[in-house]
Amino acid sequence: MTGIGNDPTGREPRDADELGGRVRPYTITGGRTRAAGIDLPVEALLQRTERGAQALPAARMERRRILELTVEPLSVAEVSARVGVHLGVARVLLGDLAAEELVVVHRPPSTEGTNQLDLALLERVLDGLRAL
Amino acid sequence: MAPEPDEIVPIPVKIIVAGGFGVGKTTFVGTVSEILPLTTEAPLTEMSRGVDDAGRRTGKTATTVAMDFGRITLGSDLVLYLFGTPGQARFQFMWDDLVRGAIGAVVLIDTERLADSFDAVDYFERLGMPFVVAVNTFDGIRRHRLADVREALALADTIPLGYCDARDRVSTRDTLIGLVQHALLQATA
Ligand SMILES: Nc1nc2c(ncn2[C@@H]2O[C@H](COP(=O)(O)OP(=O)(O)OP(=O)(O)O)[C@@H](O)[C@H]2O)c(=O)[nH]1
Ligand SMILES: [Mg+2]
Numbered sequence: 001m002t003g004i005g006n007d008p009t010g011r012e013p014r015d016a017d018e019l020g021g022r023v024r025p026y027t028i029t030g031g032r033t034r035a036a037g038i039d040l041p042v043e044a045l046l047q048r049t050e051r052g053a054q055a056l057p058a059a060r061m062e063r064r065r066i067l068e069l070t071v072e073p074l075s076v077a078e079v080s081a082r083v084g085v086h087l088g089v090a091r092v093l094l095g096d097l098a099a100e101e102l103v104v105v106h107r108p109p110s111t112e113g114t115n116q117l118d119l120a121l122l123e124r125v126l127d128g129l130r131a132l
Numbered sequence: 133m134a135p136e137p138d139e140i141v142p143i144p145v146k147i148i149v150a151g152g153f154g155v156g157k158t159t160f161v162g163t164v165s166e167i168l169p170l171t172t173e174a175p176l177t178e179m180s181r182g183v184d185d186a187g188r189r190t191g192k193t194a195t196t197v198a199m200d201f202g203r204i205t206l207g208s209d210l211v212l213y214l215f216g217t218p219g220q221a222r223f224q225f226m227w228d229d230l231v232r233g234a235i236g237a238v239v240l241i242d243t244e245r246l247a248d249s250f251d252a253v254d255y256f257e258r259l260g261m262p263f264v265v266a267v268n269t270f271d272g273i274r275r276h277r278l279a280d281v282r283e284a285l286a287l288a289d290t291i292p293l294g295y296c297d298a299r300d301r302v303s304t305r306d307t308l309i310g311l312v313q314h315a316l317l318q319a320t321a
Contacts, residue, residue, distance in 0.1 A: 041233055042201075043144040043213045073141050075213060077201050081170035087199075088174060106141045108233050119319055125145055125235065126312045128206025132164075132305050 038095045038105070042087065045073040045106040046094055052102035062093055070103055142211040147308060148231055149216045150256075151240035152248025156268040156298035157216035158200050160240060164304045165202020165214060173198050174226055197223055199230070219252035227255060236262035236315045238307055240298065243267055243276045246284050253285055262315035266296035266307045 048056075048070040056067045065083050074082075080090035097103040109118060149157050162169045174197055197218060204212040215230055217223065219239070231237070237256050241249040249265070256263040267274075267281060274295060282293055292314050297303040 042215065042230060043146040043233075045141060045144050045211075047141065075144060075203075077172055077199075077213065077215070078170060078203075080172040081201075086174055087172050090172075106144070108144045108146070119316065121143070121145065122235065122312060122316050122319065124210055125206060125212060126309065126316065128210055128212070129204075129305060129309050129312060131206075132204070 038098055039107070040076050040091045040094060040105065041108060042077045043075050043108055045075055046070050046079065046098070046103045047073045047106070048097075048103050049101060051100075052097065055100075055102050062089075063097065066093060066097060067102065073106060140209050142205070142207075142209050144211050144213060146213040146215060146234050147311060148227075148234050148237040149214055149240060150219045150227075150237050150252040151268075152219050152242065152245055152252075155219070155240045155242045155245075155248065156270075157218075157240055160238070160268075160296070160298040160304050160307075161200055161202040161214045161216045163299055163301050164204055164308065166205060167203050169200045169202045169216070171198050171200045197226060199226070219249060221251040221255070224251075224255065231256075231259065231261060234261065236264070236311050238296075238311055239263055239265045240268050240296070241265060241281070241285075242270070243281060246281070249285065253287065257288075262311065262318045264292040264294070264307065264311045264314055266294060268298050269295050 046066075048067050052067050052070070056064060059067050062083050062085060066079055069079060069082055076090055076094060077087065079094060080087045083090065083093075085093070094103065094105075098105050109121060149160050151157050158169055199218075200216045202214045204214070206212050217226060217230060237252070239249055239252045239256065253263075253265065265281075265285065265287060267276070267278070278293055278295075281287075282289075285293075287293060292310050294307070294310065295303075296307045
């Protein structure tokens, strides 16, 4: 499913066992399981930037695929499913891309602070569902 | 190319669909979703310490949990994601991450296996997150009175409880509407 990936440590995979993203999901991220300093809820939308578009031709594997897919805003969950990596791996990869300003993150409004969503937003969700 | 300055990026919101094995979560998500439900996996160890040592040695892949999700566009500036997640307490590590910022949850139940839903009901109750309980009417058969289900679940009178046919678009939509109404009520209470 997944390949060798972009190992930020620059390390080459040592054996066939390491090639399988399923077996060792975080190999692609150099063993990191957390996105550095960035909050990425599963529904956060990501979109590549101008710089991201420019970086695409040189990007490899998962990074390349993400930069291709995020031409339209795409959620973290969708990136995970469509690139074929675990949710946690997708978060780390996307966190890196965001830190490099190759993608921008559009966060949902309520992930900081309270669990309470804005009333006006709830009303709009309600209207939208009724119109379905 | 790069996002146009005036391009509208929709606001993402989400609703959780929880419930025991085979209760109809994937069906529910698929019925209302505008995309085929996608599946993503989270390793069971993700929220604790990264790749677990046992997994490395054995190369086992069984330490993952699948979660499926769908999407509903609610206008040019609003998109609703639905996340179907297993309803057993041992998956709670995943819920804590998943439910953050959610509008609320639909707890799907099968009256033949009520106990499967206890964990999810407990969880959302404790969290104070708005939730509704929907009895999936397999084959349209309503085997139990709602009052009896409510009692068996020890569900507070304030928690909406109703029937739902996970294969029916109107029924699933109405269940979601009920949840959002409940969330509004709870937010203004
Ligand atoms: N007759 C009938 N069958 C249903 C209904 N909802 C779900 N099913 C069937 O029940 C089975 C389980 O449904 P799923 O939607 O896969 O349930 P799930 O909760 O996602 O299951 P897991 O992910 O395995 O826990 C499938 O074969 C569905 O086709 C319903 O309302 N009526
Ligand atoms: Mg399922």
